[in-house]
Amino acid sequence: MSIYPPLAVRITTPEVELLGATDELLERLAPHVRDGKADDDPPPYDDPFWAYEPDPERRVHRWLQGIWRGRGRTGPENWRLHLVVMVDGEPVGMQDLIGHDFTTFATVESFSWLSSDVRRRGIGSEMRAAILHLAFDGLDAEEAGSEANADNAGSNGISQRLGYEPNGTAWATCRGEPVLGRRWRLLRSVWAANRRDDISLSGVPECRVALGLDP
Ligand SMILES: CC(C)(COP(=O)(O)OP(=O)(O)OC[C@H]1O[C@@H](n2cnc3c(N)ncnc32)[C@H](O)[C@@H]1OP(=O)(O)O)[C@@H](O)C(=O)NCCC(=O)NCCS
Structure with missing residues (x-):
């Protein structure tokens, strides 16, 4: 039991x-x-x-500060749920779920990274499936978006595998270089048609209240 409900959310899949x-x-x-x-x-x-x-300690500090800022800003207009990905009881990465004006648009975005030690074993796909379950089943989202650089085979591969449809492109800079990103969208109807029955959620009703979705 946590006194801050977003920290008590738990999503469990077989993997x-x-x-x-x-x-x-x-x-x-x-x-x-x-x-x-x-x-x-x-x-x-x-x-x-x-x-x-480049500095390892400063990198850790900046990473933590970003998460703490995200926690502190959580409210109806904007929220970001930060979840740690556990495999066999060990933390191996993060999977975030982001809502902007969610009560108006019912649309979420996701963000993730996985330790390079454990990539290309299907874990990235499984953690995205897990966060989509929270978005659609737990928070009643209508649409999920994703965006990744065109050369990001992992992220784009996951979006394709999980039924997202292409949704245009967007420019960004990566380490100062312009890079074209691919945008994706997954509609609730497509998610529902492929809905998994082996993913369970916990702590969601309290989190919904904290996000301003329920009174
Ligand atoms: C993106 C990321 C989470 C993917 O995790 P992962 O566990 O390696 O992904 P999966 O094993 O589930 O692979 C998903 C698909 O992408 C493919 N893929 C993954 N990495 C790939 C790579 N480097 N090259 C080619 N294909 C790749 C897999 O073969 C798989 O395709 P399939 O469905 O046809 O079998 C991981 O690569 C990562 O943390 N990257 C750095 C951070 C990042 O890019 N985050 C997203 C920023 S927008």
């Missing part, structure tokens, strides 16, 4: 567990950030981003 990012879990995940295992080649993140900070 992974996503847990509200408590400071205790962040401390256990920090070595992956310190060792540069959240980054990738080619660089996957829009500027500015904490993973590009």
Whole structure:
């Protein structure tokens, strides 16, 4: 039981567990950030981003500050749920869910990274499926969006695999270089047609109140 409901959210699939990012879990995940295992080649993140900070300790500090800011800003207009990805009881990455004017648009975005130690084993797909379950089943979203650089095979591969449809392109800079991003959208009807029955949610009613979705 947490006094702050977004930290008590839990999503369980047969392969992974996503847990509200408590400071205790962040401390256990920090070595992956310190060792540069959240980054990738080619660089996957829009500027500015904490993973590009060269000094390991400062990188960890910037990463933590971003999460704490996200926690503190949570409210009906904007929210970001930060969840730690657990595999066999060990933290290996993060999967976030983001809502802007969610009560008006019922649309979410997601963001994730996984330690380079455990990529290409299907975990990225499983954690996205888990967060989509929270969005559509737990929070009644109508649409989920995603965006990734055109050369980000992992993120774009996951969107394609999970039934998202292409939704245009957008320019951004990555480490100072212009990069074209691919945008994706997944409609509730498509998610519902492929809905999984082996994913369970916990802590959602209290979190809905904290996000301003329920009185
Ligand atoms: C994106 C990320 C979470 C994907 O996690 P993952 O566990 O490696 O992904 P999966 O194993 O589920 O792979 C999903 C699909 O992408 C493909 N894929 C993943 N990485 C790939 C790569 N480097 N090259 C080619 N294909 C790749 C997989 O083969 C799979 O395709 P399939 O469905 O046809 O089998 C991980 O690569 C990562 O953390 N990258 C750095 C951070 C990042 O890019 N975040 C997104 C920013 S927008």
